[in-house]
Amino acid sequence: YSYESIESIIKFILSRTSQRPEIGIICGTGMGGLADILYEKESFPYKEIPDFPVSTVPGHLGFLVFGKLNGTQVICMQGRFHVYEGYSVWKCVMPIRVMKLIGVRVLIITNAAGSVNQNFSVGDIMLIKDHINFSGLGSNNPLRGKNDDRWGPRFSPMSDAYDLRLRQLVRTIAKKLDLDKYLKEGVYCMIGGPSYETVSEIQLLKLLGADAVGMSTAHEVIAARHCAIRVIGISLITNSCVMKHDSEEMPANHEEVMEVGNLHKKDLEKLVTEIIMNIDTV
């Protein structure tokens, strides 16, 4: 997508809504309900937006939702694009550039993830402090190819990808909401998927310093930071990864992932609502 092609997508969308949000949300698997916290909603099915990919994964509805929360305008991706769906990594992150041109300054990225850290429990919320972009370390990076300086520089730092002050805000809010017992902080590792990890792969990720593993987010964060959008990353721990060979534990499965997403919907809604209401303070 050239800069100009994103501009023409923007033209299509903005001619159909007067909302101009500065805060974006990406809903993880089973967390599409996050859009329910908005009112005065205007929803655009991805399939009706020119040049937009479509959602193919259960638990990702496929709507771009504009709406308000306590007077603050928000744009929400009810469904994200994964590389394993067959989309190129640059295509998966295209909506982030759309958000940039709409005026988004802060992006709250949520995902469902398996726990690698054995101190984490299903239902915990992991505030992402860093990521390991497993597939991106080779060359599957969303910024690969000719750089357009209108988005950002050729070489983008990532050592400060997950905004420190916003993380402090999330911690404070979690405490206030009495969610701090569920709040963990850690490193998210993105793998390509769609197969879940083998036991040996989980052991490897543990050695590398990963606390949770999933199939999204890192590429989105890279695209967001490249165009100077500040990022909050939140993983809902939906399953404990099997750490030992020949164990009787239940293998990871997408039904469980979606179910846990649904079960902890209210906690996430409360947290995200309060974050949005206080974002201007940092």
Ligand SMILES: O=P(O)(O)O[C@@H]1C[C@H](O)[C@@H](CO)O1
């Ligand atoms: O879109 P997210 O990262 O929340 O979804 C995770 C990764 C896979 O898409 C799916 C596996 O169950 O959940």
Ligand SMILES: Nc1nc2[nH]cnc2c(=O)[nH]1
């Ligand atoms: N790769 C990966 N993605 C997930 N998404 C939700 N749970 C998992 C998991 O265990 N592994």
